[in-house]
Amino acid sequence: MPQVKSPLLNTIGQLEIRVGNLNEAQRFYEDVLGMEVESVFGQTMMLRCGEISILVQESNTRPLGCPIYFKVDDRVHEVADMLKANGVRFKSGPSCIVEEFMGKSSWLGFFEDPWGNPLALMGDMPV
Numbered sequence: 001m002p003q004v005k006s007p008l009l010n011t012i013g014q015l016e017i018r019v020g021n022l023n024e025a026q027r028f029y030e031d032v033l034g035m036e037v038e039s040v041f042g043q044t045m046m047l048r049c050g051e052i053s054i055l056v057q058e059s060n061t062r063p064l065g066c067p068i069y070f071k072v073d074d075r076v077h078e079v080a081d082m083l084k085a086n087g088v089r090f091k092s093g094p095s096c097i098v099e100e101f102m103g104k105s106s107w108l109g110f111f112e113d114p115w116g117n118p119l120a121l122m123g124d125m126p127v
Contacts, residue, residue: 020059026040
């Protein structure tokens with residue numbers, strides 16, 4: 001694999017954890033840990049921890065590792081192309097997940113490290 005001379009990925013934008021019960025998780029993270037709940041929608045809750053968002057997903061299954069979302073904003077396609085040139089195979093995307101919100105669209109692209117741990121590019125692109 002070619003060496004990358006400058007870091008393509010230098011900001012983590014979001015982490016994801018899975019829980020068995022979202023209501024219990026909300027009580028724990030909000031009331032016990034004192035974290036800010038940004039939103040709750042469906043079986044998902046968004047928490048704020050400093051500069052990082054934590055997506056809490058209700059699920060009966062757990063991934064191999066905690067997904068790490070690298071924030072690359074308007075460079076989603078550029079960084080994805082560079083990673084592909086370095087041998088990274090994307091499982092999906094980058095794809096638009098939100099068409100337009102406040103003048104931007106949101107994109108995600110999922111890939112894995114060699115051990116199967118889930119990784120993703122995330123970015124807001126101008127509409």
